[in-house]
Amino acid sequence: MEIAVLGGGNGSHAAAVDLTEQGHAVRFWRRDRDGVAALNSAGNALTLKDFRGSREVAIAVVTADIGEAVAGARLIVCPAPAFAQADIARAMAPHLADGQVVFLPPGTFGSYLMARTIREAGCAADVAFAETGTLPYLTRKHGPREIAITVRATRLPTGVFPHRHKDRALAVIGEAYGSVEDCGDGLSGALMNAGPIIHPPLIVMNAGPLEHFDHWDIHNEGTQPAVRRVTNRLDAERVAVREALGYRAPHFPLADHYAQDGDEWMYGRKGHEQLVDSGDWREHIVLTEHRYMREDVQQGLAFLVSVADWAGVPAPTATGLLAVASAICDDDFRTNGRTLEGLGLADLDRTAMTTLLEEGI
Numbered sequence: 305m306e307i308a309v310l311g312g313g314n315g316s317h318a319a320a321v322d323l324t325e326q327g328h329a330v331r332f333w334r335r336d337r338d339g340v341a342a343l344n345s346a347g348n349a350l351t352l353k354d355f356r357g358s359r360e361v362a363i364a365v366v367t368a369d370i371g372e373a374v375a376g377a378r379l380i381v382c383p384a385p386a387f388a389q390a391d392i393a394r395a396m397a398p399h400l401a402d403g404q405v406v407f408l409p410p411g412t413f414g415s416y417l418m419a420r421t422i423r424e425a426g427c428a429a430d431v432a433f434a435e436t437g438t439l440p441y442l443t444r445k446h447g448p449r450e451i452a453i454t455v456r457a458t459r460l461p462t463g464v465f466p467h468r469h470k471d472r473a474l475a476v477i478g479e480a481y482g483s484v485e486d487c488g489d490g491l492s493g494a495l496m497n498a499g500p501i502i503h504p505p506l507i508v509m510n511a512g513p514l515e516h517f518d519h520w521d522i523h524n525e526g527t528q529p530a531v532r533r534v535t536n537r538l539d540a541e542r543v544a545v546r547e548a549l550g551y552r553a554p555h556f557p558l559a560d561h562y563a564q565d566g567d568e569w570m571y572g573r574k575g576h577e578q579l580v581d582s583g584d585w586r587e588h589i590v591l592t593e594h595r596y597m598r599e600d601v602q603q604g605l606a607f608l609v610s611v612a613d614w615a616g617v618p619a620p621t622a623t624g625l626l627a628v629a630s631a632i633c634d635d636d637f638r639t640n641g642r643t644l645e646g647l648g649l650a651d652l653d654r655t656a657m658t659t660l661l662e663e664g665i
Contacts, residue, residue: 305329305479308377310370310392312336315383315409317451318443321352321361323381323480331365333373339448340368346449353452374399379407379476383439385595386412386603386642393421400429405469405476407462410497411435412604412642415465415490416649416660423665432469436462437496437556438570440481458572460484461556463493466664489661492551495611498570500604501542501558503596504625505534507589511632514591521586522596532562534621541619542608548615592633601629606641614644 305328309320312334320332332348334340343350349362367373374380374396384392389408400422408414415433422431442455460483464470467489477484487496507514510526520526539558546555560569591597605626612619630637644650652660 305379305476306377307331307480308333308373308380310373310380310382310396311384311388312339313384314443314445314451315439315441316381317350317445318439318441318453319381319383320363321350321451322441322453322456324361324363325352326480328480329364331367331373331377332363333367333370335368337368340366342448349449351450353446353450354454370395371399374404375401377404379405379480381407381409381480383409385599386414387599389414389418390421393418394425397422397425397427400427400431402430403472404429404431405473406431406433407477407480408433408435409439409460410437410499411490411494412497412500412599412607413491413494413647415463415493417642417647419465419665420647432464432466432473433490434462434464434473434477435490435493435497436460436484437487437493438498440483442571455571456483457481457570458483459556459568459570461487461493461496461554461570463487463490463496465490465493465661467662468664488551491549491611491657491661492546494607495542495546495549495551496556497604498556498558498561499596499600500608501539502535502561503600504605504629505531505538507591507594507596507601508625508629508632509534511591514589519586519588522589524586534625537621538625541612541617541622545608545612545615545617545619548617549611597629597633601626602633602635602637602640603642605629606637606643609638610643610645610650614650 307323307328307330309316309332320330324330343366348366349360352361415435419433440457441453443453445451462484464473506522506526509531510522513520543555560567609622609626626637
């Protein structure tokens with residue numbers, strides 16, 4: 305299958321090599337022209353490290369021209385941060401065509417944002433947007449041309465916007481990611497996002513150690529029982545919002561990520577242990593700038609709080625964490641983060657929202 309992979313981070317590099325190794329024809333787009341040139345000069349080869357060892361994988365096309373990457377691709381995989389989605393949508397809008405599928409792993413309701421953005425850019429193509437609950441990989445770059453994949457997702461609950469394209473979109477995504485599962489519409493997919501649940505308590509409650517130590521593993525030393533209790537409360541609020549909006553189980557509670565038995569979570573059994581054992585997440589974190597703060601709190605947690613407010617569901621833990629994170633950054637994430645208000649959707653009633661989710665823009 306012809307696949308475009310967009311973005312220059314850990315997830316995009318992992319997707320480019322993993323999908324290439326599966327036999328797909330991958331066109332890998334990055335904004336960084338110098339990085340693209342360096343990879344071109346190395347024959348587009350990246351070193352992949354995983355449980356099978358280390359080997360070189362040569363990607364078919366690596367380009368700084370988004371049109372070259374997107375045109376003709378059946379599937380467009382975009383693991384870029386939520387705050388980059390609007391710019392990427394504007395850049396690819398002139399190159400999209402009917403029938404293409406854009407996959408956001410995860411999305412923070414980027415499925416709606418990108419669909420609206422391409423319309424505003426004058427693109428009339430009938431494109432399906434889908435988003436899932438996590439990256440398909442626990443992964444970290446070990447260098448400019450080396451990517452380590454610690455764990456691959458075994459379950460990827462995915463919502464589609466507009467929902468009328470569900471069957472086609474899931475079939476296309478399933479050719480690349482066999483672990484994809486139907487979880488309904490785009491808003492349901494957004495409310496499966498694990499990042500705004502697992503990362504805000506870690507980044508906020510470890511603020512002191514993060515500012516004190518040069519390197520700190522918030523998934524190891526930072527995941528103490530007090531943090532887990534807060535995470536469980538926060539996740540319960542997410543599930544309550546899903547249930548209030550009529551979404552059915554499975555809700556993929558984050559407790560299953562840490563459990564040794566029960567239902568399998570997105571990364572399967574022992575995903576947390578493998579993450580910690582890898583040592584890749586013992587890193588230097590700039591508290592106010594890290595992706596856990598600027599994506600998972602400012603974008604994802606702000607979105608959850610706004611949906612809870614719209615649905616009339618109390619979310620004191622989410623609201624409190626958002627307020628403390630805003631204070632840490634001397635900012636106001638409820639005002640300038642991703643919210644239903646900011647997306648222009650807060651005045652919709654339930655019927656109008658259902659129609660939008662089903663039919664699209």
